[in-house]
Each structure stands twice: as C-alpha cells, then as structure tokens.
Amino acid sequence: DTAVSQTPKYLVTQMGNDKSIKCEQNLGHDTMYWYKQDSKKFLKIMFSYNNKELIINETVPNRFSPKSPDKAHLNLHINSLELGDSAVYFCASSFLAARADEQFFGPGTRLTVL
Amino acid sequence: AQSVTQLDSQVPVFEEAPVELRCNYSSSVSVYLFWYVQYPNQGLQLLLKYLSGSTLVKGINGFEAEFNKSQTSFHLRKPSVHISDTAEYFCAVRALGNTPLVFGKGTRLSVIA
Numbered sequence: 118d119t120a121v122s123q124t125p126k127y128l129v130t131q132m133g134n135d136k137s138i139k140c141e142q143n144l145g146h147d148t149m150y151w152y153k154q155d156s157k158k159f160l161k162i163m164f165s166y167n168n169k170e171l172i173i174n175e176t177v178p179n180r181f182s183p184k185s186p187d188k189a190h191l192n193l194h195i196n197s198l199e200l201g202d203s204a205v206y207f208c209a210s211s212f213l214a215a216r217a218d219e220q221f222f223g224p225g226t227r228l229t230v231l
Numbered sequence: 232a233q234s235v236t237q238l239d240s241q242v243p244v245f246e247e248a249p250v251e252l253r254c255n256y257s258s259s260v261s262v263y264l265f266w267y268v269q270y271p272n273q274g275l276q277l278l279l280k281y282l283s284g285s286t287l288v289k290g291i292n293g294f295e296a297e298f299n300k301s302q303t304s305f306h307l308r309k310p311s312v313h314i315s316d317t318a319e320y321f322c323a324v325r326a327l328g329n330t331p332l333v334f335g336k337g338t339r340l341s342v343i344a
Contacts, residue, residue, distance in 0.1 A: 121274070150331070158319055158339075160275075162331040173331050207274055219265075220332060222274035 120144050121223035123208050129229045130198055137194045138226045140208030148172075148213040149191035150220065151183060154205040166191050167213050195228075203230045233258040233324045235335035243341045244312055252307040252338045254322030262324045264305040265332070266296055269319040278320075281305060292316070317342045 121142045130136055142149065150173075151163040165173035169185040180196045195202060208223040238253040256262065263282050267275040279290025286298040296307045305322060322335040 158269075158337045160321065160334040160337075162333075165331060175331070209275075219277050219280065222267075222276070224274045225272075 121208055121210055121221050123206075123223040123226050125226060126224065127227050127229075129231065131231055132198055132200060134198050135194070135196045136198060136228070137192055138206055138208075138228070139190070139192045140223060141190050142208075142210040142221070142223075143189065144210055144221060146210035146212055146221075147188055148211050149185065149188070150209040150211075151191065151193050152207040152209065152222075154207060154225070156204070160207070164191075164193075172213075198228075198230045200230050203228055233262060233326055233330075233333045235322050235324055235333055237320075237322055237335035237338050239338050240336065241339045241341065243343060245343050246314055247311045249310050250308065250312050250316075250340065252320050252322075252340065254305045254307065254335060256303050256305065256322070256324045258303075258324060258326060260326050262326050264296075264298060265323040265325070266290065266294070266305070266307050267321045267323060267334075268292075269321065269337075271318070275321065278307070312340070312342045314342050314344060316340060 124139045148167045150165045154160045164183045166185045182194045184192045205225045205227050207225045209220040211220040234257045236255045244250045265280045266278040269275050279288045281288045281298045289295045319337045321337050323332045325332045
C-alpha cells in the first residue's frame with residue numbers, strides 16, 4: 118500500500134491555465150506538506166497543514182492555494198500557471214507532535230508549463 | 232533561521248570504495264538533522280536522523296553519519312558503495328517546535344563500476 122500518493126505523476130499544460138495536484142496519505146499523520154523542487158534539485162517548503170489548518174506558509178505567490186478537506190488529504194491548486202512554475206512538487210506527511218517527526222514523501226508530480 | 236550547506240554538488244566514486252558526503256548547517260537554536268536519499272524519478276526516503284544522544288548515527292543501506300556540534304557538521308559516510316547507491320542525497324535540518332525542514336542543495340553521488 119502506498120503511504121503518500123500524488124496524482125497526477127506528470128502534468129503538462131499551457132501558460133495561464135489552472136491546475137490541481139492531489140495528495141493523500143494513509144499513515145494516520147496529522148500534518149501534511151507541499152514542497153517544490155526546481156530544475157537544480159533544490160527543495161523548498163511551500164505550505165504545511167496540521168489537522169486541516171495552515172501552520173506554515175512560506176513566501177509563495179497567492180496563485181497557489183492549498184486545500185485540506187480532511188487530515189488525510191492536502192491538494193494544491195495553481196491559478197494562472199507561469200513558465201517558472203515548472204518543477205517537481207512533492208507532498209509529505211508526518212506526526213507534528215512526535216519527537217522523531219520523520220516526514221514521508223510522495224513520489225512527486227512533475228509539472229511542465231509550456 | 233536555519234541553513235544547510237552541502238559542500239559538493241557531485242561526487243563520483245568507484246564501486247566498493249568508501250564515500251563521505253559533507254553537510255554543514257547554521258542555526259542559533261538546537262536542531263534535528265536528517266539525511267534523505269532520492270533515487271531517479273522517485274520521492275525522498277529517510278536514510279538516518281540525529282535527534283540527541285550518541286553522535287554517531289546508523290541508518291539504512293549501510294550509511295552512517297556523525298554529528299559534530301563544534302564544527303556544525305553532519306557528514307554522511309559509507310565504507311563501501313554499490314552501483315545501487317547512485318542517487319541524489321539531501322541533508323536537512325529542523326529546529327525544535329513547529330518549524331519546516333530546511334534542505335541543502337543536494338549531492339549527486341555517482342558510483343562507477
């Protein structure tokens with residue numbers, strides 16, 4: 118069973134479109150994250166939700182809007198896509214309160230904006 | 232704020248040779264330290280972590296890392312690498328409390344037959 122899953126795996130779209138990436142975890146974690154990995158492999162946190170509430174919001178354009186319908190899901194909606202949004206987006210989850218706080222990562226969604 | 236520096240962007244090494252991947256961090260508060268591995272076209276997998284206690288930490292796949300507080304380093308080592316170890320390796324830190332993981336820029340380990 119996949120612990121953290123993301124759909125789609127690949128997403129190719131035109132500039133200006135709106136798209137969503139879905140993430141689900143079946144680990145019973147209470148915290149979920151979105152990371153962006155750029156073309157140079159640099160990973161940066163975008164958002165974090167704990168029990169459906171936003172707890173970390175880095176400097177990300179407001180075209181990006183995370184939505185957490187329940188604590189097992191954290192979806193990422195992107196409006197008016199730009200060329201610079203092309204990247205691999207990773208979802209992750211963890212127990213916030215746990216001392217170890219290991220984050221489990223999904224397989225990634227490769228977004229290409231043409 | 233925390234920051235992580237991985238000193239080598241690429242490390243080529245022959246199969247069965249030892250390897251060390253270097254990581255230095257900066258933080259004004261106590262941190263947890265992690266090494267993650269990313270195989271081609273896959274997500275990240277935790278190799279090992281340092282929370283407290285013994286400064287030598289053993290992880291999966293024969294990797295280990297040593298926390299050195301005075302040098303603010305957390306270098307990753309393996310005594311004998313395999314072709315299957317070819318991957319991108321990321322060092323990361325997180326301060327205590329409700330703070331995000333901060334990653335280094337990664338080190339590409341290429342194992343040559």
